[in-house]
Amino acid sequence: MQSPKRVRKADFPWWLVAACALALAAGLAIAGNDVYAQVFATVSKGVGITVFVTLVAFVLASAAGLGIALMALSSSLWLRQAARFYVEIIRGVPMLVLLFWVAFVGAPGLVAGWNWLTLPLQDAGLLAPAMVRDVSLLWRAILALAIGYSAFIAEVFRAGIQSVDPGQVEAAQALGLTRIQRFRLIVLPQAIRTILPPLGNDFIAMVKDSSLVSVLGVADITQMAKIYASGSFRFFETYSIVAYIYLILTVGLSMALRGLEQRMRRSHSRD
Secondary structure, eight states: OOOHHHHHHHHSOHHHHHHHHHHHHHHHHHHHOHHHHHHHHHHGGGHHHHHHHHHHHHHHHHHHHHHHHHHHTSSOHHHHHHHHHHHHHHHTSOHHHHHHHIIIIIHHHHHHHHHHHTHHHHHTTSSOOOOGGGSOHHHHHHHHHHHHHHHHHHHHHHHHHHTSOHHHHHHHHHTTOOHHHHIIIIIHHHHHHHHHHHHHHHHHHHHHHGGGGGGGTOOSHHHHHHHHHHHHOOHHHHHHHHHHHHHHHHHHHHHHHHHHHHHHHHHHHHO
């Protein structure tokens, strides 16, 4: 049997040391090379859009996913079937196809529906007709990512909620707690420990999938890289920088989420 000291040595994150050393070396190479520095300065302008798209889409997807998970656990057959239908259909559509559908089919359909509902107001001159261009491509992309990931996040929430011991829920019900109180005080605090790791994985995956919004011309990291590379023909330098920036974002988020999981685990062990 291994001693605790040997186990600690085996668990030391040498991969992280190597990754940090590689990131530092790459950063020094970028700072010391005019071409790489120029590429980095151009591509990094899209970081703000990438972060904004990811955060807003993830919040919307989490809210929708929680609602769908609660529908899937409902006592109503119709709600359960509707939730299962949504999850299976959305998960079966590639994210890029969903992005195009929402942008070029869903958004015009929503505008047409709004115009139909507000037709009396338009005829009275109280409201101008809405135009498809009023819905920016940025928000179409955010909506598509939110819809696509809500199906996956719904399954994460469902599995986490079902992992809670039913006996505790029954005990809370016997004490007179309402359904909302049982969920808020008993189910959710315990389920979050199960939910957090896969939810963090979905967040990191969304950071990477946010690069798909570049096909709509949204000025994220990938779009800025496409514009620069097509004008300078420096494809190697440009996409090396793109990979470098995405790795910094995803590895940094992975470490932050891992630290949060460990803190929650220590807090739970003390309790």
